[in-house]
Amino acid sequence: MKNIINSVQIDLFKKHIGPFLFCFLTLMFLLLMQFLILHIDKLIGKDIPLSVIIELIFTNLAYMVVLAAPMAVLVATLMAFGKFSELNELTAIRASGIHPLKVITPVMFASLVVCAVLVWFSNDVLPEANHKSRSLFIDIRLQKPGFDLKPNEFYDGIDGYTFLVDEVDNETDSLYGITLFQEPSRTVDRAVIKAKKGLLKAESNELLTLYLVDGNMQKFPSSGGLSRVTIEKNQFDKHRITFDLADLAFEKSDPNRRNRSDRTMNIQSMLVIVDSLKQEIVQQYEKAANNTYTIPNIKYDYEYDEKYILPDTTKQEELLTTGLIVADQLKNKEAQKELFNKTTSDLNNYKATLENSASNILFRTKSINRYLVEIHKKFSIPFACVVFILLGAPIGIMTRKGNFGIAAIISAVILTFYWLSLIQGEKLADRLFVTPFWGMWTFDIVFSSIGILLLIKLSTEVSFSRLFRRS
Template sequence: MGKFINKLQLDLLKRHVFPFLFCFFTLMFLLLMQFLILHIDKLIGKDIPLTVIAELIITNLAYMVVLAAPMAVLVATLMAYGKFSELNELTALRSSGVNPLNIIKPVLITSGLLFVGLAWFSNNVLPEANQKARSLFIDIRVKKPGFDLKPNIFYDGIEGYTFLVEEIDNETDSLYNITLFQEPKNNKDQAYIIAEKGALVSKGSQALEMHLINGYSLSFIPPRRNVDESIERNAFQKHIMTLDLSDLAFMRSDPSDRNQSDRTMGAKAMFAVVDSLNKEIDQQVNTLVENPALYPINADSRKESFFAPNLVLPDSTRKATYVASNYLIPNQFQKVGIQQELVKESIRQAKQYKSKVESINANVEWRKKRINRFLVEIHKKLSIPFACVVFILFGAPVGIMTKQGNFGMAALISTVVLTFYWISLIQGEKLADRMYISPFVGMWTFNIVLSLAGIYLIIHLTTGFSIKDLFTNRD
């Protein structure tokens, strides 16, 4: 019997492989297409090297792996156990006295190993990939479009020049009726150039020569020593200009030089930031405690008043109106002017204190929100990979109960479950970021609910126990 069960367990594991790989790569393809559709407009028209585009795609594949793996696990589990139940193998297994839980254990253990691997990947590989992808996106965003002249359209992509060309022959790179404005930059005078014809000659990726034929130029010479500003007109049969294209080249920056966010940090680094933010909150609160709103002065000290430096406190105080306090009160003074000054000063200090409290409260609130964002990301690094285990707990009994191992049924159930799963995850993240719920509740609620549902279904399959049994009256 032991050998039979081992062979059966191995067979079930093998049944997961093809559906898992098929679904995983299908989802990766769909996520990749979604990524390209969203960002294709940022990549075209800028002469970005193909190697850079390939690197951008590869670095973004990291987050796709973390998302696609748990979804593929759910589909594979539903198909494998649905097929197992469809062929009545479960009935034969039960008649042999084998607990159905034994056929779930090896797959559950495998999902645990997958969870560990994905959690490591999410904490160590994904942040670095996100940082590189983010750096590449910024480099691509700031890159200027390549040199691209179009007929009857002003082009100012090269610093210091503005071009206008009436006609372009794309086959020979010939230009006709050229107008060029040269700005007074880089040791060059302001100039206005007109030519009947021209041609473009490439000088590598950093330079371009423009050969102008049959034209003239107007150069505006700025005033120099003992010479007023003047205009020079020069006719030419051929004039060669060298244009610097280095500003149009794609420049890579070092990802480590850019600031890191919660998506580009590992759990250890985020815990360090959280600890630092908590210390800053403590400092803000201590600052508030150490600076009270009013300054206490002993009423019996005979010392000069803080509010009335030239006044000595009277020997007798009005006991009837005296309030037991460490602070001076207006009734201790007989002069109305001093009382008014005291009240005005108290109001000023109260407003100043209120402003300080509001400022500290805003600073503390901002730091608490940052702490929540980091804690949400830390929990997410575990909760999404742990979905591999959750989907086995839920998918195995559901697949057995459906008794259908086809892809259509598995896809239908997976779509419903995953829709609710991702909605709960996204909304949980938003609510936790806004401090309505804790990061743990936001990231783990659906995992816990689905796990409990899966455990209940497994118990129901193995023992026949049902919730309604708890409410059934027994003699």
């Protein structure tokens, strides 16, 4: 009996390995193609070194691994258990007196191993990869386009100059019908340079020389603040201008000099920040509690101030009847209005202080939730490997189909619900509608429960509908 169980377990485990590797590599390829399609416009036309593009792709493979592994587990589980049921192996082991749950044990253990590896990967590898990728994206976004002249189009990629040419010969680097607008600087005056022909020659990786033939130049020298404009015109047979292309060269910055976000930090670092934010919230509450508003005391403020003492000769009809003890004991309307204005100003200041404290507390609370969401995500997404075994095994058995098409369709439906719940849960947690725990773990808990109920039904032939009808 034990040999039969081991044989079935090994056979079922082997049925998982092939589909898992195939689905994992396929999903990685699809995610990589999606990444390239989304960002190809940021990479082309900027003379970015190939090594930098490869590094950018390599660093972005990290998040693809975290997403692709659980999805591959689901597809492989549906295919393996679908084939297991299609070949009537489940009926055979039941007839042999073997409990169906025993055959799932090796697969479940393997999913726990994958889950543990993904948790480590998400905490130690993924943040660093995200940080380097983010730094490279910033460097690429700041990179200027390369020197690329096109006929009848203005080009201003080089600081201080704007080019306009009628014709470009890419084979000889010759230009025809050249108009060059030179901006003023500390070393040169504003000028408009025209030439019938020109030749581009690269002196080095950072220097480019333009040789002009048969042209003219109009200079506009600085007039030193005078109202009149001076124009200098001259003709030339040959003229040379050298451009510094150092600004166009890609420069890779040090990622360690950039600030880290929640997705570029590990769990330990985020917990430290969460703890400091909680302490700041406590300080804000203490500050708000200590900053209380004190109502003016007539005995203290007005009893010994002749300006506010109410003489017996004051006519009562000249005063405002407020029903307030302090205000009704003042001697005239001006004093009453002054008191009202001062009290209103004090209350407005007190209100502003409380609103500022409430705003600070709300900001820090949202920040705490954002970090806690990322912490829970590092566990909930890897744990989906276990969830998809619990859910995929009974669904695969019930479909009795082990082909890729059926598994892909069912996986697409389940994964759509999974990613929608994950995205919406993150948004609701960030907006404080739900806790980070429920935002990240709702799908895992619900679908694990469904999977466990289906496994119980398949292994014991219990009908839950009968149980509910009896009750």
